[in-house]
Amino acid sequence: MHIKRRSFIKLSSLATASLFVPKFLNAMAQDENATVPKGNKVLVVLQLSGGNDGLNTVIPFSNDIYYKSRPVIGLQKDKMLTLTDEVGIHSELSFFKSLYDEGNLGILNSVGYPVPDRSHFRSMDIWQSASDSNKYLQTGWIGRYLDEQCMDCEMLTTALEFDDTLSMAGRGVSQKALAAKDPARLLNNSKDAFLKSLTKMYQHDLHSIEHESPVDYLYKTMAATQSSASYIFEKSNSKKTTATYPNTQLGKSMKTISSLILSDANTQIYYVSIGSFDTHVDQIGRQAGLFKQINDAIEAFTNDLKANNKFEDVLLFTFSEFGRRVSQNASKGTDHGTANNMFFVGGGLKQKGLLNNMPDLEDLDAGDLKYKVDFKSVYATVLKNWLGADDEKILGKKMEYLSFV
């Protein structure tokens, strides 16, 4: 049985006329023209997977300890762009240097958490779930944001991760983000005629539902995925950006994000990852290659947003599960470390440039940087000041606010 999309939507519109139809089926009748008001704030999270080496990203070139600890991989002045008399930025991040100069970049140093963990999976779990390192949570900070903000959301489009699987970050108790590497493919998978006929079949019997059973939950997720996929697909094509983006996975994702922002899609959080920054061996070339991909994609994205007067409404931040050790290892690389820096990019920053002191290389903890800012403070600030959410409830505790937004 094949149901044409248009008639399918009409059918479900009829269904929503009934008060007895549970809310989730409204998802199928979602108005594909729905947009958010002008000035809506958008967050883009860029995850640097694998543990980026922060000390070769923002470089303390006037500090002797830096070169003593890194005789081979320490970056010389011609391999960086200077930000201040003491601090440089990796030469492949030339666009970030421009952002710094024009006041649209914030750099926060020494971000981490107490009792750091050196396993990739555990430390990423701590960052994504926003838990203390001795606690284990089964939900992520963006997922819990969705639980708070999205109790009545009929679609899964409030947070969108660009990958084939959903990270811990986007998993809430009752709400979850949508994961898709490519909107067209998600649409293609979800519009399967057999699945659509199942959704329709189920809908006929819904008057009997009093409370949500597991099978209702599955049908609800299926229906919401179908409508969300077509919403994201339509939106990403309705005002498709005409700007040129690099032909990398990150470039393609940033291009889709831009198209969705330009068409005022109702997505508030975009989540993108790039890696691997796990540079135990021959760090120099690998890190530079990844930085070039980031630099080119963010340059295209920023210029695109600026040209369309959207840059003030978008905040992008980067993070990595940990930084790396201060000293290089014997394989021209670095091993797992602790605290790290984060970048903030956007036209709406309230505090710019270097937001705090560079890490103190004289005061180390067994060869590792000591954290000065808890990453949960960054989340609290973004949740409260940028997304207007109840950070205390989402993070389960009161964190000190920072002032970059």
Place this chain on the structure above:
Amino acid sequence: MSLSNRIKNQHLLSRAGFGVSIDDIPHLDKNNNKFLKEIIKASQDTIQPLEVQDPFVENTLKSMNPDERGDMSKEMFSEMNKPKGKAIRMQSGKDIQQLSIDWMHEMVYSKAILREKIALFWHGHFACNVNNSMYEEELLSIIRNNALGDFRILLKEVSKSSAMILFLNNQQNSKKHPNENFGREVMELFTLGRGNYTENDVKEIARAFTGWQVKTGAGFFFNEKIHDTGNKTFLGETGNFNGDDAIDIILKQKQTAVFISQRLYRFFVNENIDASAIQWLSDRFYKNDYNISLLMEDIFSSDWFYNESNIGIQIKSPVVYIGGIRRFLPMTLQNEEVQIVLERLLGQWLFNPPNVAGWAGEKAWIDSSSLMLRLKIPSLIKNDETLDLKPKTDDDVQMGQKEYLQIGPKKKKSGGYQILASVDWSKLLKAIGEKDKTAVLQKMKSLLIQTPDNKIDDAVIMGDKTDEDLIQFTRRITIELMSTPEYQLC
């Protein structure tokens, strides 16, 4: 209303095992009590050991001098970056993948379904991730050997395994520098549950575990030199306790029996706990001195287990889902490695739990991408379509390198994976034993769909393709029934 033996037995197979297998079909009408006894008996038979570890890992680790090897914590995570370390890690990755495949094979083909199912439960309960095949193999063997035995022995052996001591940092727990991680997790995750001990209990019990260490390749040893011999006070008792005493004191707490009963009830019966059932189960579990087999028999022979409110309401875990398809369809899977890709994409990668708390289960299995993939997998099996999805990378194993595990033949163009399975549909049709389409549909639906009052409309499944022969019809409707949300439940 009393249910038929068939419905009860199917429910039992889906919870005590991995669903109905094609070989079960002729026996489904047996007396339910007899059927249960057979399952329990089969699960007490001699265990098929799973030994995959290449001697390379153990030999290389043993051959390294202490300086080369570094801190033992490096034997599990990716920090050992010397060439030998890298070689160990790569071989370990291959070994663990094979261990996972072999274990899946047992789940699908062994008669000891209950043992493998409860081993899967303990694998999540004693969640551990050490990326070292020697240690993972040892831990799985402890779990499978004691899965239906004495919980006291299981708990002690797991706690003394190299994997767990390294994973929970007890190697670093000494009189001078106590490390509380191990003691905390033993109480929080393995026995009592949060809220049933104090922070002071954690501090004190950590002192009892000082000196519990492991040696490369030699396993557990008690390092008296770093053991704290002073008096410790925890859970209301005071004395010069060691680690074994600590575990015995934990087991004296009735709460341990309650916590384990709750965890098992959630896994085998219903995620929503029934207080009176837990009271009854935990009383008996405690009285029976933590005999796991008796506890399982209590669960599966009780009336409430067969209550309609407990049938068809559990979301299959990815491993149960994949195993279930393989048990039901007479199929040969050419590249068993593809199961690892599916496990990773669906969120239950064996030997790689998300954290020490294990897999959250139930609704946490389902998000938009995992559900859409589940609904697509059966047709991938049928059509040999390519699975064009990539799991997230794991830097603890890969150390920034490309995925090195060989996961089946890849299609050149898209780089995706193929399931490459051939199903003997006529064998399935023969096992079903029906001769016309309507009867085949009804039988297939009753075997595959556990939701009691399912809304699957026969007309939608029947379709209007009158030119299909019975085998083509069987193939299509089996795949379609497996592609429903209802099939995700058991």
